[in-house]
Amino acid sequence: MPTKESWPEELQVAQVRIARPTDKLQEVVRFYCQGLGLRKLGGFENHNGYDGVMVGLPGLGYHLEFTQHQHGSPCPAPTKDNLLVLYIPDKQSINTVVERLGSMGYPAVEPENPYWKDKGAITIEDPDGWRLVLMPTEGIS
Structure with a gap:
């Protein structure tokens, strides 16, 4: 039986990543790193036309990933409750x-x-x- 502190046996998750596209990659990274205080954990350039940056806190199993495509990364405008x-x-x-x-x-x-x-x-x-x-x-x- 899973405890409050563990994942269910059938869903053993090692890491959580929340990813979303942006057309403002450098601005978003500045906001979350310089502004909020997260750290750049990694990134990539020109992977099938995508650039991306992962931000979070070192040593923890969750982070945010922001990606941008060379031809644009249209994303529906978020609601005010996202x-x-x-x-x-x-x-x-x-x-x-x-x-x-x-x-x-x-x-x-x-x-x-x-x-x-x-x-x-x-x-x-x-x-x-x-x-x-x-x-x-x-x-x-």
Whole structure:
């Protein structure tokens, strides 16, 4: 029987990657690395016409991958409720990231769902309009 801390026996996952296309690869990498504070873990160039960058935290089994095709990487515009939510225990860390992203031209935006604001989270749009939510862990319920 799986525990709360493990994957089910029939679904032993070694790594999780969330991937999406962009036509603004360098801007997106700057947002997530310089702005948010993730690290560039790897990347590739001209793999069947694609360039890509993986970002995340070293040594952890999950990361984000952004790809761009040489002929363009059209992606449907996200809704205001397509979210990447990061739960962060230190409110000062959230404030530091929000200030840094704001100084880079990415101010906080009003969340689509008022739940996030009610819980003290801050929502910011990345260069493609996808939304990042920085959620203080004391707001979890």
